[in-house]
Amino acid sequence: MPRIVYVLPDGTRREVDAAAGTSVMKNAVLNDVPGITAECGGSLMCATCHVYVDPADAGRFPPRADDEEEMLEVTEAEVRETSRLSCQLTVDDTLDGITVHVPEEDA
Amino acid sequence: MTASPTATPTVDLDPMVLFADPYPLYAQLRRDTPVAYVPAMGRLLVTRYEDVVTVSRDWETFSAREDTPGPEHKIIGETLMSFDGEEDHLRLRRMMDAPLKPRALREHWEPVFRANAAALLDDLAGRGEADLFADFATPLAAMNLASFLGFEGVSAQQLIDWCKGIIDAGGGYMLDDAGIWERGFAARDGVIAATDAAADRVRGNPDPSMISSIINSPEPMTPQQLYSNIMITIGGGLNEPRDVLLTAAYGLLTNPDQLAAVRAEPSLWKKTFEEACRWVSPIGMFIRQVARPVELGGVRLQPGDKITGVVASANRDERVYADPDVFDIHRKGPSHVAFGGGGPHFCIGAWAARASIGTIALPALFDRLPNLRLDPEREVPWGGFVFRGPLAMPVRWDA
Ligand code: HEM
Ligand code: FES
Numbered sequence: 001m002p003r004i005v006y007v008l009p010d011g012t013r014r015e016v017d018a019a020a021g022t023s024v025m026k027n028a029v030l031n032d033v034p035g036i037t038a039e040c041g042g043s044l045m046c047a048t049c050h051v052y053v054d055p056a057d058a059g060r061f062p063p064r065a066d067d068e069e070e071m072l073e074v075t076e077a078e079v080r081e082t083s084r085l086s087c088q089l090t091v092d093d094t095l096d097g098i099t100v101h102v103p104e105e106d107a
Numbered sequence: 108m109t110a111s112p113t114a115t116p117t118v119d120l121d122p123m124v125l126f127a128d129p130y131p132l133y134a135q136l137r138r139d140t141p142v143a144y145v146p147a148m149g150r151l152l153v154t155r156y157e158d159v160v161t162v163s164r165d166w167e168t169f170s171a172r173e174d175t176p177g178p179e180h181k182i183i184g185e186t187l188m189s190f191d192g193e194e195d196h197l198r199l200r201r202m203m204d205a206p207l208k209p210r211a212l213r214e215h216w217e218p219v220f221r222a223n224a225a226a227l228l229d230d231l232a233g234r235g236e237a238d239l240f241a242d243f244a245t246p247l248a249a250m251n252l253a254s255f256l257g258f259e260g261v262s263a264q265q266l267i268d269w270c271k272g273i274i275d276a277g278g279g280y281m282l283d284d285a286g287i288w289e290r291g292f293a294a295r296d297g298v299i300a301a302t303d304a305a306a307d308r309v310r311g312n313p314d315p316s317m318i319s320s321i322i323n324s325p326e327p328m329t330p331q332q333l334y335s336n337i338m339i340t341i342g343g344g345l346n347e348p349r350d351v352l353l354t355a356a357y358g359l360l361t362n363p364d365q366l367a368a369v370r371a372e373p374s375l376w377k378k379t380f381e382e383a384c385r386w387v388s389p390i391g392m393f394i395r396q397v398a399r400p401v402e403l404g405g406v407r408l409q410p411g412d413k414i415t416g417v418v419a420s421a422n423r424d425e426r427v428y429a430d431p432d433v434f435d436i437h438r439k440g441p442s443h444v445a446f447g448g449g450g451p452h453f454c455i456g457a458w459a460a461r462a463s464i465g466t467i468a469l470p471a472l473f474d475r476l477p478n479l480r481l482d483p484e485r486e487v488p489w490g491g492f493v494f495r496g497p498l499a500m501p502v503r504w505d506a
Contacts, residue, residue, distance in 0.1 A: 039442040041164045041449025045204065045457060048442065067201075067208075074209045074458075 002091045005099040006033045007054070018091050024100060025049040025087035035102035042087035044068065049086040050075040054099035058082055061089050061098075077103030115151065115406050116140040122147055122492075129391065129492040130432065133420035142404035150394070150413040151406075156424035156444070158404045159416045162395055163448030166192045169395040169414060171452060177394070179277025182291045183342070184335040192451030199328060203336060204455040206255065206320045212462045215315040216255055220463040221471070223250040228475040235506030236482065240353060240499045243472065248349040251463045256337065257305040257316025266341065269294040273342040274494075295338065302337050344456050347389035350496025351445075352464045355383035356472065357497060358434040360481050365436050366473070373470065378436045380465030384422075385443035386434045391419035391492050393447060418444045419495065476504035 004027055006014040018027040028036035028049075040046035044067050053061065061084065064072070068088045072079050084100075091098060118140055120132060136143055136154040144151050153162055162169045170191050180189075187203070190196035205211065227247055231237050249263035249270075258266070272294025275287050302318060309319035317340065321328055328336065359366040359379065369375040397412040408414070421444050423431040428440045446454035454460075473479060481487065482501035490498050 037442055039449055040446075040453040040457075041451075043200075043449075043451060043453045045453050045455070046449075067205075070208055070210050 002093055002096045002098065004091060005054075005097065006036075006051075007099060007101045008034065009102060009104045020092045021090060023087050024051065024089040024091060024098075025085075027091075028086060033102065036086060038087060044071055044085065044087065047071045047075045047085060050077060050103055051084055051086045051089075051100040052080055052082040052103065053084055053089075054101065055082060057098050057100075060095055064088070075103075116143045118143040118145055118152075120145050120147060120152075125492040126490055128489070129419060129495070130423060133417060133423060134425075136417075137420060137424060137426075142406040142408075148415065150415045151408070152415050152417055153404065154417045154420040154424075155404060156421040156427045156441070159418060159421035159444055160448040161403065162414055162416045163393070163444070163452070164450040166451050168397065168399055168401050170398040171395060173394065173396045173413070174411070177277060179273070179342070181288075182273060182276045182295050183338045184331060186332075186335045186339040187455075188339060188452065190451075196451060198326070199332065199336065200451075200455060202321045202324045202328065203317055203340070206315055206317045207455060207459045209458050209462075211315060212458055216251075216459065217462055217467065219254045220251050220467045223247055223254065224468045224471045225475075226250075228471060232475055233506050236501070236503045238499050239356060239472075239502050240349070240497060244349040244352045244468075244500075245345075247352070247463075247468055248345045248347075251348065251459075252341065252344050255315075255317055255459060256340065257309060257314065257318035258301050259305065259308070261301050265297070266345065269297050270341050270345045273298075273338055274346070277342070295334075298338050298341060299334050302334055306333070340456075343390070343454075344459075346494055346496070347456070348460045348464050350387070350389040350494070351380065351383050351460065352468055352472075353497045353500050354387045354389075355379050355464070355469055356479075356502075357481075357487060357500065358383055358386060358436075359473070360479065360502075362434060365434075369436065370473065375436055376470055377461070377465055378438075379469065380461060381443060382434060382436045382438055384445035385428075385438075386422070387489075387495055388419040388422050388443070388445040389494060389496055390445070391495055392417045393452070416448065418448065419492070421448070476502075478505040480504065 001017045004016050004018050004024055014033050016027045016031045025038045025042055029038050036049050038049040068085050071085060072083055133154055141155045142151055142153050153159055171188055187200055224247055227243055231242060246263040249266040253261050253266050272290040276291030305318040306322050310322050313319045313323045321333055369379055392415045395414045397408045397410055399410055401408050425431050446457045480503055482503050485501040487500050488498045
């Protein structure tokens with residue numbers, strides 16, 4: 001079971017053991033991680049699942065697809081190199097310990 | 108017919124009372140029987156925010172496939188709404204939502220929406236009074252819809268008639284009469300002809316329209332899928348922007364402090380739009396069928412049970428919103444569920460509605476018609492619960 005670490009804007013860490021094949025968004029919602037509202041439930045229609053992948057983990061996920069890139073244009077919080085829509089990030093055992101940061105404005 | 112499952116609370120609701128004002132009844136259901144069987148509808152009504160979101164997102168348990176499709180199926184056929192979250196649904200959705208995403212809206216449709224609003228307001232400006240329902244919100248929504256569908260040469264009135272033909276034939280609260288079906292089938296034939304004409308124009312010659320996106324996609328829809336999905340887009344893409352525009356205008360006109368706030372701080376238009384969606388949700392409910400045994404809101408559900416997720420009620424749930432019956436553009440709280448509670452059927456028109464109404468039509472309306480106010484001598488009638496909004500909105504301004 002890959003573990004996902006969510007770092008909240010105030011620095012609090014929330015660790016979740018995720019089933020392989022599920023998304024970083026889904027695990028946040030199931031575990032009430034604040035700041036990841038995921039209004040559209042993963043349909044790539046909202047950008048309210050925005051996270052920053054920890055720089056140390058950059059490159060562990062496949063790159064953004066076009067339609068993810070497009071929705072990142074309408075996030076509330078600032079978009080950075082490490083910005084991703086967490087509904088598009090699927091975890092498996094190779095991604096154990098992956099760390100993402102929840103943006104300030106969404107929280 | 109589903110029988111009422113054992114031990115499920117049963118509540119008699121009168122559709123006429125719901126039509127007049129469903130909100131007091133929803134408050135009662137949320138408090139006492141958050142999952143209740145309603146014999147008049149033959150369905151279980153789910154009324155709390157949390158449960159509505161669950162039903163909306165968990166498509167493997169709450170399926171959009173119904174084994175006895177509603178009356179609108181006779182006219183419309185299978186659409187995005189007849190699938191679940193599987194590959195094929197996503198493939199069809201992509202063809203339809205791509206032309207309505209934020210980038211496409213900014214590049215192609217916002218200027219068109221702006222021109223449509225300006226044309227109507229220029230015509231009205233000198234009159235000093237109007238019915239915002241008939242004279243602005245309805246034709247605007249129709250013109251915008253015709254634009255992004257790719258219907259050239261189809262008048263606003265034509266599209267309004269087709270939309271009404273489709274909706275009335277499917278409307279749960281309409282009486283079954285022969286004329287309704289006749290008009291429904293006539294609407295279908297009109298939509299098919301207009302879709303064929305648009306498809307011929309854009310085939311191999313793409314433009315930014317939805318029909319072009321479908322026709323020119325690598326694996327296009329079958330003709331029947333195309334017609335059905337254009338019909339559902341007409342049925343679901345005209346009345347809702349109209350209603351949210353009117354609701355937002357009403358909210359501001361009856362709360363002058365909020366109107367002053369949004370005029371001083373234009374970034375609040377966005378919040379005004381979202382609050383109007385929450386306060387009176389244009390589409391009040393969505394339907395699903397239980398696919399596997401599950402417990403929801405303390406009630407045991409069985410495969411085959413028919414569920415209605417009442418987004419209008421979820422959006423007034425006192426568990427998540429303070430003073431939920433009050434219109435307040437400064438409100439805090441979770442996102443409303445007026446576009447659905449998230450999941451595979453989340454509204455594909457959400458960004459188009461935000462842009463056309465929230466970003467464009469509302470500010471244009473208040474800018475162009477000085478001292479806009481409700482006509483003090485006339486009422487604003489409201490109606491509906493499957494769909495709800497003002498049925499007329501007489502206003503005056505300084506011409
Ligand atoms: C304020 C305006 C609107 C509201 C409140 C609204 C509401 C909704 C809701 C609640 C659903 C989900 C139904 C469900 O979960 O079963 C939905 C789906 C849908 N909406 Fe909208 N809608 C609006 C505007 C539009 C517009 C402008 C279009 C035109 C493109 C549109 C087209 C659709 C379609 C095609 C679906 C079905 C999506 C699917 O099943 O995959 N809507 N809408
Ligand atoms: S949940 Fe909406 S885009 Fe990710």
